[in-house]
Amino acid sequence: MKLILPACRYLFALTLVFCVSAVAMSQERPADRRKIASMISAWEQAWNTHDMHAFANLFHDDGVWVLWTGQVWTGRTAIEDGHAAVHKTVFRNSVQRERIEELTFIGPNAAVVRFYSTLTGDERAPDKVVRSRKVLIVTRRQGVWKIGWGQNTRLADTTPG
Secondary structure, eight states: OTTHHHHHHHHHHHHHHHHHHHHHHHTOOHHHHHHHHHHHHHHHHHHHTTOHHHHHTTEEEEEEEEOTTSOEEESHHHHHHHHHHHHTTTTTTOEEEEEEEEEEEEETTEEEEEEEEEEEOOTTSTTOOEEEEEEEEEEEETTEEEEEEEEEEEOOTTSOO
């Protein structure tokens, strides 16, 4: 028992040092930051050209999207089909602009992205700017960054942007 306790402390300390070092080092990574930022640009471009195939291709095959309504679309096909349907109706003339607020690496192949979004041209409220925050978990699989999970939260009119 006396040998196990010091060994556990050593292992804990070593793990803590490794985790802190990995997180600190992960915040650098300019090439990965550029690739992920380009995903958000591609998101905006796909939305504004109403190319929901390109939009859905930003997700992994098993990606998950949680709508502001709380509905959950699982899989790239569901994400594409769902967005394509609303882009034929209420969002057919919409324009969305994105601004990254946070990009934090949580491992060598994973990051959290939070971005602020404005949408105009929603046919249900043609003169209104709809503001939201989106959170994505992006992961790199076989060398390619894509969205594994995301959620859209609409902002109240009183929420600062």
